[in-house]
Amino acid sequence: MKKKFLFFAFLFSGILFASPFDFSIKIPSVSVRNDFSYSIVNNAKFSGFYPSSRISLDFDTLNFNLGYQLVNQNSDFTIQAAYGPKILDIMKLQLAFTYNFLNSLTFSENNFVFGFVFSVKPKDIFKFSMNTSFLLKDSIIKFTNFHIPNFSYEFGLYFDWALSKAFETFFHIETASFFNHYLFCSLIFSTGLKYNIIKEFSLGGTISATYIDFFTVSPYHSEVSVNTFIQFNIN
Amino acid sequence: MKNKKKILINIIFLITFTLFNSCKYGSDNLFYTGASVNERTKDGITFLEDNPVQEKLKYNVLIFSDTHFGVKTKTPPYQKLYEYLDKIKETSDYPAFAIALGDLTDTSSTEEFEQYDDFIQTLENKYNLKTYNIIGNHDCYLSGWDNWKKYCSPHTSFYKFETSNFSYYFLDTGTGTIGKNQLNHLKKVMQKDSKPKIICSHYPLYTSTLLFCLSDTYERNELISLFQKSKAKIVLSGHIHRNETTNLGNFFQQTITSFTYYHEFGILKIDEKNSKVEFEKVDLK
Numbered sequence: 190m191k192k193k194f195l196f197f198a199f200l201f202s203g204i205l206f207a208s209p210f211d212f213s214i215k216i217p218s219v220s221v222r223n224d225f226s227y228s229i230v231n232n233a234k235f236s237g238f239y240p241s242s243r244i245s246l247d248f249d250t251l252n253f254n255l256g257y258q259l260v261n262q263n264s265d266f267t268i269q270a271a272y273g274p275k276i277l278d279i280m281k282l283q284l285a286f287t288y289n290f291l292n293s294l295t296f297s298e299n300n301f302v303f304g305f306v307f308s309v310k311p312k313d314i315f316k317f318s319m320n321t322s323f324l325l326k327d328s329i330i331k332f333t334n335f336h337i338p339n340f341s342y343e344f345g346l347y348f349d350w351a352l353s354k355a356f357e358t359f360f361h362i363e364t365a366s367f368f369n370h371y372l373f374c375s376l377i378f379s380t381g382l383k384y385n386i387i388k389e390f391s392l393g394g395t396i397s398a399t400y401i402d403f404f405t406v407s408p409y410h411s412e413v414s415v416n417t418f419i420q421f422n423i424n
Numbered sequence: 425m426k427n428k429k430k431i432l433i434n435i436i437f438l439i440t441f442t443l444f445n446s447c448k449y450g451s452d453n454l455f456y457t458g459a460s461v462n463e464r465t466k467d468g469i470t471f472l473e474d475n476p477v478q479e480k481l482k483y484n485v486l487i488f489s490d491t492h493f494g495v496k497t498k499t500p501p502y503q504k505l506y507e508y509l510d511k512i513k514e515t516s517d518y519p520a521f522a523i524a525l526g527d528l529t530d531t532s533s534t535e536e537f538e539q540y541d542d543f544i545q546t547l548e549n550k551y552n553l554k555t556y557n558i559i560g561n562h563d564c565y566l567s568g569w570d571n572w573k574k575y576c577s578p579h580t581s582f583y584k585f586e587t588s589n590f591s592y593y594f595l596d597t598g599t600g601t602i603g604k605n606q607l608n609h610l611k612k613v614m615q616k617d618s619k620p621k622i623i624c625s626h627y628p629l630y631t632s633t634l635l636f637c638l639s640d641t642y643e644r645n646e647l648i649s650l651f652q653k654s655k656a657k658i659v660l661s662g663h664i665h666r667n668e669t670t671n672l673g674n675f676f677q678q679t680i681t682s683f684t685y686y687h688e689f690g691i692l693k694i695d696e697k698n699s700k701v702e703f704e705k706v707d708l709k
Contacts, residue, residue: 232604331649335672372634373635402639
């Protein structure tokens with residue numbers, strides 16, 4: 190109890206009396222990641238093999254992600270930006286914006302996501318992040334050019350571990366992924382392993398399962414996929 | 425070290441309890457795969473030979489939803505419904521058949537299905553009203569699917585029948601999604617069917633609130649596009665326990681209030697000659 194109190198007192202004293210906020214933008218590290226995924230359990234959107242690519246720019250307090258995914262006859266384009274200070278050198282609180290455009294044969298979707306990302310990295314071996322966001326979805330049915338607006342909520346919990354210099358692992362629970370924005374409350378569970386062969390080049394694999402409607406029904410797994418990825422890092 | 429272990433156990437318990445415990449049915453549902461929608465609809469759509477209205481072109485249909493037989497806090501107002509039917513028995517308003525929009529039972533136990541079956545048998549034998557059922561999320565917990573198949577006509581969850589000028593489609597959205605198999609089958613069948621359509625689904629395609637509609641908007645949008653192209657007149661849904669009318673382009677979606685919770689049901693007025701469909705709410709309170 191005493192330890193907890195001291196921990197929180199330490200946190201708040203830092204915020205109140207020191208200068209804990211660091212807004213500085215640093216020289217970016219750039220990474221390019223190519224994923225090759227296979228859907229084991231298929232839903233309406235996902236089946237078979239599908240590729241995706243993503244470029245990330247990390248300026249420390251400012252982050253950009255840009256990605257593209259091709260699934261059968263559907264294409265997804267996503268751009269994401271987040272900006273916010275580092276606090277006490279171990280935490281980050283960022284304001285984030287994501288725009289996703291999905292184009293299919295029969296409809297298109299514009300997803301606008303506004304929210305906050307909080308992350309804490311107390312040691313180099315572990316990082317915890319969470320996000321909470323509002324989703325504005327505009328679906329356009331092409332046959333009649335009919336718009337369907339939806340307002341929803343997204344959240345995610347992200348646990349990342351560096352097992353060694355070479356190996357990293359993670360466990361994520363989220364209601365929406367970078368390319369897929371479901372209405373509340375479907376959950377995507379994912380876990381995987383990343384192997385840093387050299388500093389500039391990594392290989393990895395992920396398994397993810399999407400469960401439909403965790404709020405009212407017995408959870409139903411609607412999609413399961415596995416993927417492998419290669420990542421190039423430029424620092 | 426002991427404290428850390430304790431904290432870890434508590435966290436795991438909390439996550440398991442909050443994430444996997446839906447509608448008091450427990451985490452074991454997560455690992456139960458016997459009632460997947462792809463499995464339930466793997467044989468495609470069942471074409472029923474029934475035509476419950478024969479040659480009639482103008483008739484009414486009784487629509488009720490979310491009866492939740494077995495729920496401890498409420499009693500379904502079936503006596504009031506019987507009185508209502510007795511009152512209109514000799515009039516032209518008397519419905520030709522009935523549609524139940526899912527969540528027929530509360531926990532999908534055999535006892536609850538037996539209670540529901542008693543109600544349906546009374547409607548059929550005493551009031552000459554055949555009921556076409558669709559499956560809801562409360563009907564397919566654990567072994568609910570086996571009970572549903574046994575007690576609920578026409579003992580399949582994905583089917584259609586035709587009247588003189590209309591087609592009636594009954595979809596399986598009992599687990600919150602239509603699934604790839606059913607969607608593909610539906611596309612094939614609807615594209616060949618030129619009749620105006622009445623479509624029934626437990627989950628609505630759209631709600632004005634945050635929750636309770638199909639949450640995978642990819643399949644939701646595919647369905648709306650398909651219904652727009654296929655002369656859908658109306659989509660009837662339950663699940664949200666209240667009346668809500670939504671324009672979805674060139675057709676409407678009507679959700680129905682819970683029969684047991686709010687003592688309401690609906691009458692669908694069909695005019696097949698003029699291809700008209702009207703919905704009227706009936707309050708038994």
